[in-house]
Amino acid sequence: MVNEKVITDITAVRDESDENTRVVIEIRRxxxxxxxxxxxxxxxxxxxxxAVNALAIDHGRPKTLGLKELIxxxxxxxxxxxxxxxxxxxxxxxxxxxxxxxxxxxxxxLDEFIRIIRGSATRDEAKIKLLAFDFTRAQVETIGSSFxxxxx
Numbered sequence: 001m002v003n004e005k006v007i008t009d010i011t012a013v014r015d016e017s018d019e020n021t022r023v024v025i026e027i028r029r030x031x032x033x034x035x036x037x038x039x040x041x042x043x044x045x046x047x048x049x050x051a052v053n054a055l056a057i058d059h060g061r062p063k064t065l066g067l068k069e070l071i072x073x074x075x076x077x078x079x080x081x082x083x084x085x086x087x088x089x090x091x092x093x094x095x096x097x098x099x100x101x102x103x104x105x106x107x108x109x110l111d112e113f114i115r116i117i118r119g120s121a122t123r124d125e126a127k128i129k130l131l132a133f134d135f136t137r138a139q140v141e142t143i144g145s146s147f148x149x150x151x152x
Contacts, residue, residue, distance in 0.1 A: 001043055001044065006043055007036070007039050007040065007043060009027050009028050009031035009032075009035065009036045009039070010025055010026065010027055010028075010031075010036065011026045011027065011028055012024075012025075012026040013025050013026075014026075025040075054066070054067070054070050056070060056073055058073050095138070098136060098138055098139060099138070099139060099142040099143075101139065102135055102136070102138075102139025102140070102142060102143050103143065105133055105134065105135060105139070106133075106143055109133060112133075113130070113133070116129045116130060117130075127140045127141075130143070
């Protein structure tokens with residue numbers, strides 16, 4: 001705009017951006033800064049207005065929200081997603097820890113453990129006998145499944 005003489009009160013434009021955007025505009029000595037700013041707004045996209053239809057589902061119902069409400073709803077949604085994911089991961093980790101504790105019990109009593117499994121006629125009989133070692137049902141299922149998978 002300056003080179004094309006559309007805005008005549010500006011003498012120089014410099015880009016001094018680094019991490020932040022910074023543009024320096026030098027104006028003529030006799031120019032009125034308010035007039036220069038108004039011309040920039042008029043001839044450039046320095047200031048732009050646009051309409052936004054901020055329709056969102058808030059607590060299960062569609063609702064038109066303002067910017068602050070929209071941001072708060074988004075933050076609440078993200079918080080809920082993170083809490084659900086964390087609870088899911090915690091539950092999986094606790095299940096894994098329970099299985100590993102069962103493996104530790106089985107490993108510390110390995111000879112007796114193998115004798116019980118080999119001496120049992122059925123898988124259900126072996127599971128019932130293994131509960132005597134303070135295994136939980138989930139541990140018996142996990143250990144029994146992995147043992148059966150390895151030893152046919």
